[in-house]
Amino acid sequence: MTVTSQSTSREASEPASGQAPIGQKTEDSRPGRRGNGSKKPSRPQWGLEFGHWWWALPGIVLVFAVHYVATGIGGFFAFTNWSGIGSFEIVGFKNFEAIFNDPTKIRSLGNTLFFAFGSVLLGNILGLLLALGLNRVVKTRYALRTLFFMPVVLSPLATAYIWKFIFDFDGPINVLLTSVGLEHLAKPWLADPHWAVWTVLVVLTWSSTGFAMVIFMAGLTSVPNEVEEAAAIDGANLWQRFCHVTLPVLRPAVAIAMTLGIVQGLRVFDPIMALTSGGPAGATETLATEVYKQAFALGNFGGGAALALVLAVIILFFAVLQQRLTRSNPED
Template sequence: MEKRWVQMLFILPAFVIFSVFIVIPMLSSFYYSLTDWNGLDPDVHIVGFKNYKTLLHDSEVWISLKNTLYFAILVTIFQNVISLVLAMLVDGTNWIFRFLRVLYLIPALLSALAIGYIWSYLYNPIFGIINTVLTDMGLSNLTQDWLGDPKWSMFSVVFTNIWQWTGLSLVIYLAGLQAIPADMYEAADIDGASKWKRFVHITFPLIAPSFTINILISIIGSFKVFDIIYVMTKGGPGTTTESLAILLYKKAFNFNEMGYGTAIAVVMFLIILVISIIQLTILRRREVEA
């Protein structure tokens, strides 16, 4: 018992911090989602599920949900495909490969706010580098108002997000690739297997855990996306790039509808929870089969 109490004392500081900053705010969010609190008034009135009923009939919520799903699908697919390809290309011991790994990882270490501001300047239709380069190359017909045109704004934000986080996914895939025993590839070479067959029958099945982690991180990160969109477009033009997190922020802090904004946060949490459980179930089953 004495040994157990000592162990509990070591765990206690982390448990207190986790409870104060994670558990208590999470539980209070469920409570405030049932109120009409404006975030400032000390008086809080319980309104039951009124916020959730309003939410179901709010067209802006559905537009934001559609934008978030669209963003999540694009980011998850392209980020994982690109990072897997790059991981296979830099999977070597040469110093050039090591240098490239570090280079690809740097954006993931930078602040999303800084990256958002940098890419906003790059996308600027007047003095941005992208349009300037296109014009200098004689391709002025391809210049766009990348963040101001509803046709291009979402793609521009998605590209920036992929650019930032591809390096992190690459590192996870690279860890999976380097854990594959070399003798499996040697056996495949003896059997005369092509590179594609080696990938399909050896590489892809054996990096299943890396695949599960990356897909899960991409989905959760995409559904919570706020900072990079807020810096670059603030959800515009109109509501073209407005995510659920952006809408939550506007309702809670711009319009002082803290109760309604918290209800949106709870719905986000439930959506992410359900998708994560389904995803883990499917991907874990694939890992076992692999």
């Protein structure tokens, strides 16, 4: 833990004498209770007491009704043979058996994990490099930060179609290759069974790098200049300062960037639909694109719901695992 964070913790745990920490109630101040020297009974303020959680009830009900109840009903259909219309029968775990016995679904699961971890790994490395490069010194850093963050703001669907044009057989990349005499390297990048997954990964990494960069830049503001300067005076080189001063401070930022990146990467849908629709012949299919196809395009809502449930469990697993592995305080 760094000097700054230690002092902050100490200040929080040892309030100035005679003052209660913010947010902590003294006995006298609790509603409905008498202070030690008071003889007049105060009127119990039940409305205020209950109000603390009653006031949140409409919001809680709304969130449950819109989000959790709807999700729960969707989860129920995972155990049915519903086609999306008409009646249905409960089929138990048959949809899940079909998923795990189907090699194409297993490949979709593998692709899902590949795209999620690949884009997070590459996006975080590039995002960290960009954040370090644009943190100080460079005069045009504000303009460059905006440029590198732009892909996060732009519509993933719109940018995916631009990438699709770029990677088309008649697109700029192949035109460039042909113009420099490398026409033998020209190929339908998004329909080549070996290159399609890597092409999609490039697009996913491009769109996630800016987000990681912003998180790391926020983390870099916590790195104290004086500690870096002290380390430099003590003879630490650039790499040592990065490893022993910068990186420890960035640990929470790494945790946040990776957690959000993996969750986002696992559920990525629109760029893949726009780029390849899961092709060629399922080579870039993910669980999210399979959910859409099964539930809505092919009239197998029960199967699609089962896939969605599998995807939700995987996302939940990795979100919890990531949080546990990267939390800074073991007592959290």
